[in-house]
Amino acid sequence: MTTKCLKSNWKAVGLAALATCLHGNLFAQGSASSTQTGVSEQEILFLVVSGMLIFVSIAVLVVALYILQVMRIIMQKDTVTAPVEVIATESFWLTFKKKFITGDVLPVEQEGAVAMDHIYDGIQELDNHMPPWLKYTFYGTIAFAIIYCINFFSLGLVQTSEQEYVAEMAQAEKEVGEFRKLAAASIDENSAKQVTDEAALTSAKAIYSQNCSACHGAAGEGGVGPNLTDEYWIHGGSVKDVFKTIKYGIPQKGMIAWQQKLKPDEIQNVSSYILSLQGTKPANGKEPQGDRVVSAETTPESKTMSSL
Structure with missing residues (x-):
């Protein structure tokens, strides 16, 4: 039984590693086009590392939950007659749904435990917890804000909007100067015009x-x-x-x-x-x-x- 669980765990780890490699490969494929648009190698490396760290963290969390759930089922004394692998699989998805999607939602008949005094037009407000997916999304925005601030105010791997504007204006002035040189060099007795500047x-x-x-x-x-x-x-x-x-x-x-x-x-x-x-x-x-x-x-x- 333990061997089968371990094999399942290694499969999950392998899938997570494969997904991480695919994730890094997608960033690497996008780096070629990004380099053509002026993105530096440091910026590409920063994006790749950040994405892989986030993905690996999620994968490790999922695998850890899966392992804990399987160990809990194995250690239970009152194991039901269903095969352990079936129970582990069903329990995993139920746990995943509860932990990351629905959360601890009470049945309708038990809503009185979280009912609040606020009632409007016959509708009573409930003090339910925030859904896990929304909570983790909020946590993700905090993590993104931290990475954003470190990058723009410390590392400076990506240009700010003002820096991009200054760089683009400098490039535009350079291109205008080159165009004027070409235009000036092409003037002859057939294209000359009277200047009033x-x-x-x-x-x-x-x-x-x-x-x-x-x-x-x-x-x-x-x-x-x-x-x-x-x-x-x-x-x-x-x-x-x-x-x-x-x-x-x-x-x-x-x-x-x-x-x-x-x-x-x-x-x-x-x-x-x-x-x-x-x-x-x-x-x-x-x-x-x-x-x-x-x-x-x-x-x-x-x-x-x-x-x-």
């Missing part, structure tokens, strides 16, 4: 003063090169024409190509700044050269940048 035009003014003012004047009034403030252009007056002139230069007239010294977005900004000088009429402006071109891209707002 004040910061970009201010930066372009500094580039113009350093590289262009020697030939075209500090205010674009012209010198060795033509006047950039009137409506007359030798090689076209649109932002794409100006971009092309700056990028490839006019070697036969002494205008060097700037594509090796300036980035595409810088050439676009300088082209936009030059167009913003139209109509400013600086002192000592050089006489018009080329054909008159009224650029549709030159707006009154862009002309205000001439005061930079």
